[in-house]
Amino acid sequence: MVDAKDKGPCVLCGQPVEITGFSLITGDGLQQFCCAGCLSIYQLFNEDNEETTITPLLTTKKK
Numbered sequence: 001m002v003d004a005k006d007k008g009p010c011v012l013c014g015q016p017v018e019i020t021g022f023s024l025i026t027g028d029g030l031q032q033f034c035c036a037g038c039l040s041i042y043q044l045f046n047e048d049n050e051e052t053t054i055t056p057l058l059t060t061k062k063k
Helices: 036-045
Strands: 022-026 029-032 051-054
Touching: 022 036
Parallel strands: none
Antiparallel strands: 022 029, 022 051
């Protein structure tokens, strides 16, 4: 189990990255974000991004 103190901060807002899959490869290396919103805002203001990785959350339907 990973503690909150072991999670890296979001590059944009500084919140702990609770969900993996929101990342961006830039000239500075791999940047991780807490959500798609932070990743999108970062991309709007920074044009040095090379490759975006977004992993959609799986949803389950209740019967």
